[in-house]
Amino acid sequence: MHILQQRKVESNNSIAGKIGSTWRIAVWIGKGWRKHLQAAVGLFNMKSPSFIMASSSKFTVGYALTAKKTQSFMQPALISLARSKGITFAAIDRSRPLEEQGPFDVILHKLTTEAWNQQLRAYKLRDPEVLILDPPEAIKKVYNRQSMLQEVAALNFRHCRGKVGIPKQLVVDNDSTSISEKVARAGLKFPLVAKPKFVDGTANSHALSLAFNEVCLSELRPPLVLQEFINHGGVLFKVYIIGHIIKVVRRFSLPDVRENEVNKSGVIPFPRVSCAAASADGADLDPIVRELPPREMLESLSRELRGRLGLSLFNLDMIREGGKGSRFYVIDINYFPGYGKMPDYEKVFTDFLSSLAERKHKVSSVR
Numbered sequence: 461m462h463i464l465q466q467r468k469v470e471s472n473n474s475i476a477g478k479i480g481s482t483w484r485i486a487v488w489i490g491k492g493w494r495k496h497l498q499a500a501v502g503l504f505n506m507k508s509p510s511f512i513m514a515s516s517s518k519f520t521v522g523y524a525l526t527a528k529k530t531q532s533f534m535q536p537a538l539i540s541l542a543r544s545k546g547i548t549f550a551a552i553d554r555s556r557p558l559e560e561q562g563p564f565d566v567i568l569h570k571l572t573t574e575a576w577n578q579q580l581r582a583y584k585l586r587d588p589e590v591l592i593l594d595p596p597e598a599i600k601k602v603y604n605r606q607s608m609l610q611e612v613a614a615l616n617f618r619h620c621r622g623k624v625g626i627p628k629q630l631v632v633d634n635d636s637t638s639i640s641e642k643v644a645r646a647g648l649k650f651p652l653v654a655k656p657k658f659v660d661g662t663a664n665s666h667a668l669s670l671a672f673n674e675v676c677l678s679e680l681r682p683p684l685v686l687q688e689f690i691n692h693g694g695v696l697f698k699v700y701i702i703g704h705i706i707k708v709v710r711r712f713s714l715p716d717v718r719e720n721e722v723n724k725s726g727v728i729p730f731p732r733v734s735c736a737a738a739s740a741d742g743a744d745l746d747p748i749v750r751e752l753p754p755r756e757m758l759e760s761l762s763r764e765l766r767g768r769l770g771l772s773l774f775n776l777d778m779i780r781e782g783g784k785g786s787r788f789y790v791i792d793i794n795y796f797p798g799y800g801k802m803p804d805y806e807k808v809f810t811d812f813l814s815s816l817a818e819r820k821h822k823v824s825s826v827r
């Protein structure tokens with residue numbers, strides 16, 4: 461059993477009472493003496509303030525994010541809405557061992573070093589009931605553009621409202637001189653989008669280019685993924701997934717490539733065309749191109765992918781072939797994307813965390 465009970469200690473006879481009747485103590489029932497001991501240490505040892513804070517709230521979400529992500533995600537609106545639902549966010553102190561912090565009901569993180577993953581594993585051993593969003597092994601899969609889309613391909617997703625696949629692609633790991641041979645062997649059609657194989661949060665991993673013919677392929681620097689460019693009407697759909705909740709926005713994207721452009725030469729680098737500033741939601745678009753992918757199709761697809769990828773927090777970049785019809789492609793998956801720019805993100809995220817708290821409460825009350 462893992463129930464956090466809060467008690468106002470009023471008895472001056474109790475040990476806690478000796479340090480003042482206004483103290484609240486958190487008592488973990490059924491978690492064994494170690495947890496009691498840690499709670500007691502947290503209470504009486506003033507060196508552990510984060511522990512005291514964490515244990516006096518109903519549902520505590522520890523977070524470990526980059527400074528940039530913290531700034532965009534941990535906005536006051538989210539913090540206060542979550543607090544009104546009994547959810548507290550606690551910054552994980554990266555200068556101290558994670559094991560000494562908490563207890564956390566959830567750990568939200570987007571750090572990828574092996575040392576950090578090791579800390580998460582150690583924490584999970586200490587507190588098996590913590591929910592780590594998301595497990596490092598699952599995140600690793602989407603930090604590599606080779607494995608990123610494998611589950612989408614394997615799913616062979618067909619729904620009565622549409623089909624979803626991935627563009628034909630090829631991974632190039634070594635010597636650039638043989639790229640054209642590999643491309644010919646794989647039967648890839650130009651133009652191709654060249655993407656760095658590894659996504660490591662650096663600007664470099666988002667440095668993409670278009671290659672229009674085989675002559676220029678030797679200019680490319682592996683390791684990379686070469687993906688067939690799909691005309692899609694210049695609009696991309698970002699499907700944000702937050703557990704069972706999905707939210708879709710439109711972004712501008714690369715324009716279609718016409719037949720006569722296919723002979724362009726050279727590798728043409730392009731900037732982050734579909735970034736948040738490229739929102740197309742308020743734009744005057746062709747009504748066919750602007751039509752969002754069918755909701756039931758996306759719900760079913762995201763449910764499948766959450767299971768297969770083992771992730772709760774990610775987005776899919778999706779395009780519609782030719783800008784019309786029911787053939788879709790997933791071209792990119794991002795772990796813990798820029799939720800802070802998503803409309804209503806504070807409500808969506810609070811609802812998600814509330815659903816986790818409710819589930820945890822139900823599980824503990826049946827034990």
Ligand SMILES: Nc1ncnc2c1ncn2[C@@H]1O[C@H](COP(=O)(O)OP(=O)(O)OP(=O)(O)O)[C@@H](O)[C@H]1O
Pocket residue numbers: 627653655665666667668687688689690691692696712713714732733734777779791792794
């Ligand atoms: N196969 C493709 N066909 C057509 N357009 C594509 C394709 N792949 C990428 N693009 C275009 O290039 C943009 C960037 O590609 P992608 O999303 O793979 O890169 P990224 O650096 O991972 O982006 P993000 O900032 O979303 O992480 C897309 O938003 C889309 O406009």
Ligand SMILES: O=P(O)(O)O[C@H]1[C@H](OP(=O)(O)O)[C@@H](OP(=O)(O)O)[C@@H](O)[C@@H](O)[C@@H]1OP(=O)(O)O
Pocket residue numbers: 528529532570659660661662698734735736775794795796797798799
């Ligand atoms: O910078 P933003 O807030 O826009 O978020 C972007 C995020 O950067 P961050 O992790 O530093 O926040 C990127 O992560 P890295 O690949 O670079 O790790 C990637 O997930 C993008 O797809 C996100 O943009 P979005 O897809 O949501 O438009």
Ligand SMILES: [Mg+2]
Pocket residue numbers: 734777792
């Ligand atoms: Mg993308």
Ligand SMILES: [Mg+2]
Pocket residue numbers: 659792793794
């Ligand atoms: Mg990406």
